[in-house]
Amino acid sequence: MIQRSKRSKVHSDERILLFLSEFSNKRDLWDVPKEVTQKGISHKLDILENNVSRSLKRLQADNMVEAELKHIKGEKRRQRAYFLTPKGEETIIEVKDRISRMPLTISLEGELHRTNIETAYRKAREYGLNLTMAEVYQIKRNGEEPLMISSDGMIMGEGARIYGHYQLPDHFYGREREKAVIRDFISSNAGVLLIWGLAGMGKTSLILHSLTENRVKGGYICCESWTDRVELTNEISSIIQDMGHFDIAEKLSDEDISPGKLTRTMKDLSTSQKNLIFIIDDLQKTGGGIDIYMEALSKSAMDFPGLKLVLLTRERPQFLDPRYELRGKLKTLELGGLDESAIKQMIREKRVEADPDILMDITKGHPLFIELLMSALDSGPSDRFHEFLDLEVISPLSPRQKRALEISSIMGVPFHRSLLRGIKLEDIDVLKRKGLLREDRYGLLWVHDLIADHLMKGIPPERRGEVKDEVIAYQTAVILRIWGDGPDLCATPVIKDELKPPPEIEKHLVSTYLSIAYEDNPGLRGLLRRYIESLTKRLLDVGSSELAYNLLMLLSETSLRGRGKTLTASMMALERSHLPEKKRLHLILNRASLHSLEGEWHKAGSALDLVEATFPEGLIKGENRARFLHLRGQVSRSRKKFQETIDSHRSAISAYEKISDRAGVAKEKLHLSKALHNIGEFMEAAQIALESATAYNREIDRVGEVYASLQAFRSFAAGGKRMRGRKALERAREIARSIGNQRLLAMIELESILNQESLPTERNISDFSRQVELLEPEDTDIAVKGYLRIASHLEGAPGKENLLLRLRALSSARDLISGGPRREALSRIIQRMGPNKLSEKDLLANWIDLLEQALSMIEPEDRLKDDLMDLARERGFPFIRVRDEDIAGSLMLEICGKQEPLFDMVNESLEDGDARPEDLENLAEEYCHSLLRAGHHFQGKGKRKRARDLYKRCRDVIEIYEKTMVDHPEHVTEWDIRKVKEVVEFNRSQLD
Structure with a gap:
């Protein structure tokens, strides 16, 4: 049995200094924590407030503490806050030194150790216990040894039970992911778990089932509208009594109990009863009336090991600071609907005949709605559920909040707050807290389909029409602003001349709408496509096909490369509507033009075949015929049918001459020239x-x-x-x-290099580099393509000098790519530099890096990503899932084998003074990268000897590089060699 140590002699003044030393970094905050007030110090150190007052006066007189009037977090008025002076900071060093040497017993992972306070404090911090030195000393002072330190968090007890008034669910279905979150919470250092979601989602059933299943001891309290601090503390006291801790429960008998006393009681409970979870259900019913006590309970759960708190609510409470989640003290779980497997399980157990897909579509996985449908198939379960929604969700909302939900339900895609004009920000914030609206970087969005469907049914037809008109105006304004003005999104639309909308569209732009963010928004293209598709469908639903046609024609005729894919699905939907034949022809031709602009030649050809099969020759005349022939020539060129290309362009020239379109003639002659050049x-x-x-x-x-x-x-x-x-x-x-035009000048310089009689020289590359330096960021693709073409032009050229020039061109291309050009620029590179132009083995390493960069920068929903993945699989790239593992391994060895002589040659050239240190660094980094990839691949395939040889070669390359660089102290290596060494040694150790 461990003997309690005698209390060490530390004066109350010194204890206060020690405690305040933990808050020196809070002094400059606008709202400081309550702990630095007189009451806070009294509560935390368990010293009578009168004694704290006397100590603070003494410390102020000795110039060790000073008081400031500060705003206290959670309080309405400013109060005196106390902080250490420079003299106090000096004094506390001696106090800490004395306290740190005091003996203390700890229980570390169940084993008792006799140590000192400083070691105990460090061990507690290592194991995630957020204790201060003052709190560790307080444990010793109160005789509460040993200090319990464990990495396992809560330990599930035998024979545990949940105390309180509740009913366990008769049935429980699915929720495996959510149960895993709760299990993780039980074993973690987090003190509070917040589970929130719509009414009837099964929050109570989930937590009771999970805690019972995991044999956790705890207490359950369900709040009502009349629950106040007295009711809450009585419920807590009753549960503590049921657990057998009558002396602790007695401390909560005072009707005038304070949050501080509640905290001290929970601390006593955590000391007497380890591994305890309190559940507070239906917290939203209290209307925030007991928030100060809930905050005290939450902080107790976060601060006292062995005590945890679960909050169940329909809206996020305001007393929980989001920063708690960042610190690992709080976990949140937003509860959605059941998945299809859970619905199938319900159908089997209830022995009803129902289609799970239909149930999912109707109920969106809402458990209560599913139960109603299954148990009352003949008594109008849908009506009963809508009554439930009215009573539990809609009725408590104000008229402005209901209008905000109505607009968001009709909108259906993320939108800016400016659409909710006339609705106060606090109303929007209330809806967000209730989980009825969600806000992310793209804007606001309604959350649950059931709520949206319910609201849509309740909106009178005339008001629904007004809301739809407003939504159409907003979507049109946002689409045109993004399409025409780029980042300038925060003012009344200023549409460029070529984007001047027709009157049918312009009438919607009289209002000023702020928009979703444009820059630093990688998902904008996918979001823009959703806006366009949503607006097109909405216009077709209300019978405004003419307006949809005008909008899509305006956008398609001003589209840039990369944007066409945001339009084609909407254009195809409009083609299927009842448009006049002439307009439908224009629409299909525009779509074919967009497909060709994006390099989707098969789709462009299909669109042209549709034109030929659908429209009579009499309709395809004039400008329509000229455009058709031009596009047919482009498609034939992509199929390498050059004679068909030439015939189409000659016919297009004649068609443009007949309608006196000189610009069209000039364009077709340029395309004809390219086709003749190709043959x-x-x-x-x-x-x-x-x-x-x-x-x-x-x-x-x-x-x-x-x-x-x-x-x-x-x-x-x-x-x-x-x-x-x-x-x-x-x-x-x-x-x-x-x-x-600097872009054109760079292209001209490149063409002069590639079409001269001799091979490119160092001077040529320098001249091109000077032009590249003047390019705009969006023109980076020209530079990268240029360097790659120069490198390709030098392929097979004899002599060391040409090999070095080729390497320099590749390094320049790589530097531009790693410098982070815009995503659109990379997309254009990928589209233009297909596999046929990059088949050379020496270019392969650069092509791999380029492809990896592009894949990482393109959004998952962008169809270009699928094309790139297919291309990667066709080439057998080992870093992507390839169909044939042997091909992947062979390709890796081939890359390494090609890089080895290049590395040796450049190393020798550097010693002779014919190469630069950065050339060797670039090649060494690429070579080691390839060796590590190959080693990891063969290690995973169980070919240990091959992997070991590759890792050894990587280590040798690093040693050669470092030895060579000794003679070049002026070169600063940017390559992280240390990290590569660590990876090599770790992988080698796994093989030994």
């Missing part, structure tokens, strides 16, 4: 490109003139007419300089 007709291609440039010049389209002149240069260079080619190139360069 080797270089001189004819060059001549037609010059005709295109002249036509663009007449139309004052300087950008088009540059592109046509560049095409003429390519064809003349390929045909051996370099003098004429240089004239065309200079023409393009002069125009680009005159209009100040």
Whole structure:
């Protein structure tokens, strides 16, 4: 038996100094904790308030403590708060030193140890117990040894039970994920679990079933509207008596009990009765009347090991600071509907004939609604459930709150608060706390389909029409603003000239709406697609197909690469509506154009086949025929049917000439020139490109003139007419300089490098790099593509110098990618640089990095991600799930084998002064990365010897690199070599 140690002599003044030393970092806060007030010190240190007052006066007189009027968290008026002075900070060092050496007994994982307070304090912190030095000393002072320290949190007891008035559920279905959360809470250091959700979701059944199943001891209290502090403390006292702790229960008999006394009582209980959970149900019924006592209970559960609290409510309580969750003191569980497997289990056990899919669709998994449907199939269960919703959910809401829910139910997608004009922010906050609205970075969103369906049924038709008009206005304004103005989203829409909407749309833009955030919002494209699809469906539902047509035509004709996929599904839905034939033709042609812009050639071809099969020849004439022929030529080019491409573009030129569309003629001649170039007709291609440039010049389209002149240069260079080619190139360069287009200048520099008679030189790469430095961030794809094309152009070139130049070009491309270009730029790189252009083995490592970057930056809902995954599987990339593991391993070894001679060559060149240190660093990093990947792959396949050899080679590469870099102290290595070494040694140790 452990003898209680004698209380050590530490004066009350010193105890107060020790306690206040924990709050020195709170001094500059606007609202400071209650613990630094006179009452707070008295409560925490268990010293009479009069004695605390006298001690504080002495400490102030000695200039060790000073008082400030501060706002106290949870209090209405400012109070005196006490903090240490510099002299007090010096004094406390000596006090802590003396206290830290005092002996203390601890129970560490069930074993008793005799140690000192400092060691006990450090061990407690290591095991997640949030104790201060003052609290550890308080345990010794009160004779409460040993201090219990355990990593297991709550220990489930034998013969445990839940005390209180409740009824265990007769049946329980599903909720495996939620039960796992509760089990995790029981064994964690968290003190409070908040379970919240709609009425009838099964919060009470879940917690009672889980705690009983886990044999946890606790107490259950259900709140009512009349529950006040007296009722609450009486219930707690009754449960404590049932547990046999009559002396502790007696402390709660005072009707004028304070939160501090409740806290001290819970502390006494946690000391006498370990591993105890209190459940407070239906907390929302109290209306916040006992929040100060609930806060005291919550803090007790967080501060006193062995005591936990579960709160069940329909809305998030205000007394729980969200920061508690970040500190691991609070866990939250928002309860949704049952899943389909639970519904199937209910059907089997109740022996009813029902389709689980239909039940899920009707009830959205709401347990109470499911029970009603199954038990009262002949007595209108739906009506009974809607009565329940009215009584429990809708009736307590104010008219403004109901209107906010009505608007959000009709909206159906995230929206900005500005849509709820005339509704106060506090009303929105109430709905959020009740779980009826949710807010994330995309905006507000209604939460439960059942509530939305219920509200929609109750809205009178005339008011429903008004709300729908307002929602249409909001969605239209947001879509046009994002489409036309980019980040400038916080003012009345200022639509660009080319985006000037028709009158049918413009009438909806008289109001000012704030919008969802644009920048730093990676999910915007998927959200924009949902907005467009939702608005199109809404317009079709109300019979406004003309308005939907005008909107989609406006968007499709001003679309940029990457945006087309947000429109095509809505356009196909509109095509199936009752549109006039001419408008339907325009719509399908626009959709085919979007597919071609996004590189979806198969879909573009299908759209054109639909045009040919559906519309008579008489309708496909004039501009429609010219557009159709142009798109047919583009699709044929993608299929490498160059003669069909040439025929289509020649026919398109004739069609544009008939309608006197000179811009169309210029464009088609440029495409025809490219097609002729592809089949080797270089001189004819060059001549037609010059005709295109002249036509663009007449139309004052300087950008088009540059592109046509560049095409003429390519064809003349390929045909051996370099003098004429240089004239065309200079023409393009002069125009680009005159209009100040840096993107075009970079393209011109690249073309001059790739089409010169000799191989690219170091000077060529430097000239291109100077142009790249002037590019805008969104033009990064041009630079990356340029460097990759230069590297490809150097493939197979003999000599060490050409190999180094090729490596330098690849390193430049990699640096641009790792520098974080915008997602749209990466998407364009991926689309343009297909596998046919990057088949060279030396480019493979760079292509892998590029593909990984793109996959990580594209949202899951973006269809481009699926295309990239398919491409990766076709190439057999080992870092993605490949169908054939042997192919993956072989490819890894092939990459490593190709990089090894390059690394050795660059290392020798660096020693000879022919290479730069950064060249070796880039290659060493890539080589080690490949070796680690391969080693990990073969280790997972059980090929231990192969994996061990790869890890050894990685270690050798690092040693060679470090030895070489000794002679280059001026180079600062940015590669994290230490981390690579740790990974290598860890993996090797796993194999030994």
